[in-house]
Amino acid sequence: MRARTISSTEFDRLMDPSAATWKQAGAERVKLEGSPLGMQPTALIRAAWQDRKIGAIDRVQIAALHDGERLAFRLEWSDPTENRGNADNVDFPDGVAVLLPAVQGAPIVTMGAPGNAVNAWYWRADDDTNVRHVVAEGIGTSRTVSVEAGLARGAWKEGRWQVVIARALRVETVDPVAQLQAGETTGIGVAIWDGGSGERAGIKSISGLQWRKLSLDALPTARR
Amino acid sequence: MTESKRQLAMVMDLNKCIGCQTCTIACKRLWTRDEGMEYMWWNSVNTQPGRGTPRDWEDMGGGFREGNAVPGKLPTRKDFGDAWEFNHEEVFFGGKGDKVHLKVKGEEPEWGPNWDEDQGAGEYPNAYYFYLPRICNHCTHPACLEACPRKAIVKREEDGIVLIDEDRCRGYRFCMEACPYKKIYFNHVEKVSQKCIFCFPRVEQGVANACARQCPGRVRFLGYRDDKNAPIWKLVDKWKVAIPLHPEYGTDANVFYVPPLAPPRFDENGEIDESNPRIPNEYLVSLFGPKVLESLEILKGEMAKTRAGGKSELLDLLIAYRWKDMFGGFDRDPATIEWKKA
Numbered sequence: 001m002r003a004r005t006i007s008s009t010e011f012d013r014l015m016d017p018s019a020a021t022w023k024q025a026g027a028e029r030v031k032l033e034g035s036p037l038g039m040q041p042t043a044l045i046r047a048a049w050q051d052r053k054i055g056a057i058d059r060v061q062i063a064a065l066h067d068g069e070r071l072a073f074r075l076e077w078s079d080p081t082e083n084r085g086n087a088d089n090v091d092f093p094d095g096v097a098v099l100l101p102a103v104q105g106a107p108i109v110t111m112g113a114p115g116n117a118v119n120a121w122y123w124r125a126d127d128d129t130n131v132r133h134v135v136a137e138g139i140g141t142s143r144t145v146s147v148e149a150g151l152a153r154g155a156w157k158e159g160r161w162q163v164v165i166a167r168a169l170r171v172e173t174v175d176p177v178a179q180l181q182a183g184e185t186t187g188i189g190v191a192i193w194d195g196g197s198g199e200r201a202g203i204k205s206i207s208g209l210q211w212r213k214l215s216l217d218a219l220p221t222a223r224r
Numbered sequence: 225m226t227e228s229k230r231q232l233a234m235v236m237d238l239n240k241c242i243g244c245q246t247c248t249i250a251c252k253r254l255w256t257r258d259e260g261m262e263y264m265w266w267n268s269v270n271t272q273p274g275r276g277t278p279r280d281w282e283d284m285g286g287g288f289r290e291g292n293a294v295p296g297k298l299p300t301r302k303d304f305g306d307a308w309e310f311n312h313e314e315v316f317f318g319g320k321g322d323k324v325h326l327k328v329k330g331e332e333p334e335w336g337p338n339w340d341e342d343q344g345a346g347e348y349p350n351a352y353y354f355y356l357p358r359i360c361n362h363c364t365h366p367a368c369l370e371a372c373p374r375k376a377i378v379k380r381e382e383d384g385i386v387l388i389d390e391d392r393c394r395g396y397r398f399c400m401e402a403c404p405y406k407k408i409y410f411n412h413v414e415k416v417s418q419k420c421i422f423c424f425p426r427v428e429q430g431v432a433n434a435c436a437r438q439c440p441g442r443v444r445f446l447g448y449r450d451d452k453n454a455p456i457w458k459l460v461d462k463w464k465v466a467i468p469l470h471p472e473y474g475t476d477a478n479v480f481y482v483p484p485l486a487p488p489r490f491d492e493n494g495e496i497d498e499s500n501p502r503i504p505n506e507y508l509v510s511l512f513g514p515k516v517l518e519s520l521e522i523l524k525g526e527m528a529k530t531r532a533g534g535k536s537e538l539l540d541l542l543i544a545y546r547w548k549d550m551f552g553g554f555d556r557d558p559a560t561i562e563w564k565k566a
Contacts, residue, residue, distance in 0.1 A: 048398075
């Protein structure tokens, strides 16, 4: 997929998922599949899900825009139930994450590997103005790192989630997060959790076991 | 699989438990008073036969069968009995004390953590019940630990205490599904799972668990499983009168119970009838497995011995003449320590 450029002024409006500016982005429809049962890290999870459908959400529309400093994703998908809470023990929130390699060549299938981190920009409906920055170097190793300049907004309307997740292209941190720049091509993966179906952790819809391509348009010459 | 070098364990003598809930309150006051913990009772005491806490927990799955993880259900807050809110303000401070009575706010509760107290089973004059106190079993083969995709649960090498690392926990609740004893709670404010910590900050200072030390009935023994001078080894291994609850769950629980004896039955003429026990054997076997019958025979044998004027090490141990001897060396007075909240 392609992240087109827009001006910084226009970028400022993108945090509203219904902003007209998003129409310029050229959203791409991505098919999702359930994460494989065999990849689930514990016997209990495999036993509990062997006869249940993993991956309740089967497609997402994803768009991306950047202004040379910041990158925003807009994700929209159909979900008849709005699950925001953890109010009861059986309630799980809806969520979405965009996964990027922090190190080129990091494996997506295993959520990274030691020394080859992947970086998720993770939004969850129980905390809908925050983007959690997650770093993983293998299944079960994910940890939240504090990165400033991450923003998110989510809204559920008429059976659809619309979520915007944004971050500065480059951030100052010692943690292995994705550092991006205009004109670059990298990998991308998407995961969506349907809380109403009990999806959490590795039980989710994913965009596949391979990285998809994400190309950030170069800046117009005048702005370089 | 984590193997601990030593294992702390507890024995609860069900013949002495009077269901007073002092253990429950001792634990509540000490550990579960923060927001999101209102409905938590890391220690609970239920009347048996009964549906237990959470309601019908024995039908919720979890644990292992032939070594394989068994899927389980998540108990709801209502299943646990939830935390009722009362109209204290109105009754005590609203100037309406003579008109308004104390009651639960909102919806009338349909269940509570001790809802079927003292109902028991059987018909007069042969009714029966006993109390079953429960905490986390700090299992040798913890289903919760194995179920967690984040390795957020640890079994301590030095003493076998099972703890949830709240920094690693993401509140996924696979541990709650996996625990066959349903002794894990989800904190919906902190969004992490929480459970009995075997009072590890006390134990580390040589102080017995609050539930054990506060028990007025001298029900609870504490100690290392392998300490031959401590009561645990004597009751579990030497005398074989203390057995785990639901051994078929396959987790190797480290809380053991001395099973309950009961007065004899009466026959239809009102005569004592010793041909059958008052608490049906099948019921006890359903809780503790077939070994419970051997344990009861040993207890009866020792009781007969003392009735005939003999001495019994086992009964002396169970009577717990010296309170401090119950704690396997963990008998330090907590008042001698300056405690600091972390």
